[in-house]
Amino acid sequence: QKEVEQDPGPLSVPEGAIVSLNCTYSNSAFQYFMWYRQYSRKGPELLMYTYSSGNKEDGRFTAQVDKSSKYISLFIRDSQPSDSATYLCAMRGGGADGLTFGKGTHLIIQP
Amino acid sequence: GAVVSQHPSWVICKSGTSVKIECRSLDFQATTMFWYRQFPKQSLMLMATSNEGSKATYEQGVEKDKFLINHASLTLSTLTVTSAHPEDSSFYTCSARGGGGRGSGEAFFGQGTRLTVV
Numbered sequence: 352q353k354e355v356e357q358d359p360g361p362l363s364v365p366e367g368a369i370v371s372l373n374c375t376y377s378n379s380a381f382q383y384f385m386w387y388r389q390y391s392r393k394g395p396e397l398l399m400y401t402y403s404s405g406n407k408e409d410g411r412f413t414a415q416v417d418k419s420s421k422y423i424s425l426f427i428r429d430s431q432p433s434d435s436a437t438y439l440c441a442m443r444g445g446g447a448d449g450l451t452f453g454k455g456t457h458l459i460i461q462p
Numbered sequence: 463g464a465v466v467s468q469h470p471s472w473v474i475c476k477s478g479t480s481v482k483i484e485c486r487s488l489d490f491q492a493t494t495m496f497w498y499r500q501f502p503k504q505s506l507m508l509m510a511t512s513n514e515g516s517k518a519t520y521e522q523g524v525e526k527d528k529f530l531i532n533h534a535s536l537t538l539s540t541l542t543v544t545s546a547h548p549e550d551s552s553f554y555t556c557s558a559r560g561g562g563g564r565g566s567g568e569a570f571f572g573q574g575t576r577l578t579v580v
Contacts, residue, residue, distance in 0.1 A: 355505070359503070383568070385568060387571070392471075392472075392553075392574065392576060393573050393574060394466075394468065394573040394574040395571045396571070397569075397570060397571075400568045439505075439506065448494060448496070448511050449496050449508035449511050449521075450496075450506075450508065450557075450569070451508075452498075452505040452506040452507075453505060454503070454504065454505045455505070
């Protein structure tokens with residue numbers, strides 16, 4: 352079993368829809384959870400950063416962490432075509448400095 | 463967020479030659495820099511972690527003699543792929559994290575380097 356599981360998609364939704372992206376993980380030592388957005392041939396851009404369980408909202412984005420289920424989610428409200436990209440979940444903890452990434456979900460917002 | 467600049471954005475080199483990739487933190491001092499590699503349809507995989515002024519810590523399976531990392535200052539780290547082979551062709555990206563103030567907390571990524579070895 353991989354440490355972080357993420358459905359690669361593609362996930363295609365119409366403009367204006369609410370998008371739900373998620374990851375599951377197996378390492379209970381993970382404490383820091385992040386979502387990155389990556390456009391083709393570019394480096395990842397940090398969207399959301401959450402410590403431990405709970406919710407965090409930033410504009411149209413909401414991140415949720417459920418450590419008891421080892422499940423994290425990213426919600427995008429009022430999705431726009433410019434949101435089309437690959438979304439990567441990442442996490443770290445247990446003394447490790449580097450991040451463990453999911454494979455990324457390719458999201459397509461149809462105009 | 464803080465700005466990390468990576469150069470070059472793409473490079474093509476001949477098999478057997480060496481390639482150097484630079485990673486700079488432009489508006490903060492990066493106490494820790496990370497190097498990742500991403501093959502098509504795969505996750506970003508951590509290759510090594512480096513702290514300014516000390517030797518890099520390599521992940522299991524990453525050859526330290528092949529992937530030379532230098533973190534000589536708080537704003538610059540370099541990755542040199544020595545004696546490159548076609549199987550080294552990949553997307554390499556760095557990230558940097560500061561020790562306090564701007565850039566502290568989570569790591570910010572450079573724009574990545576697409577390496578093709580022919």
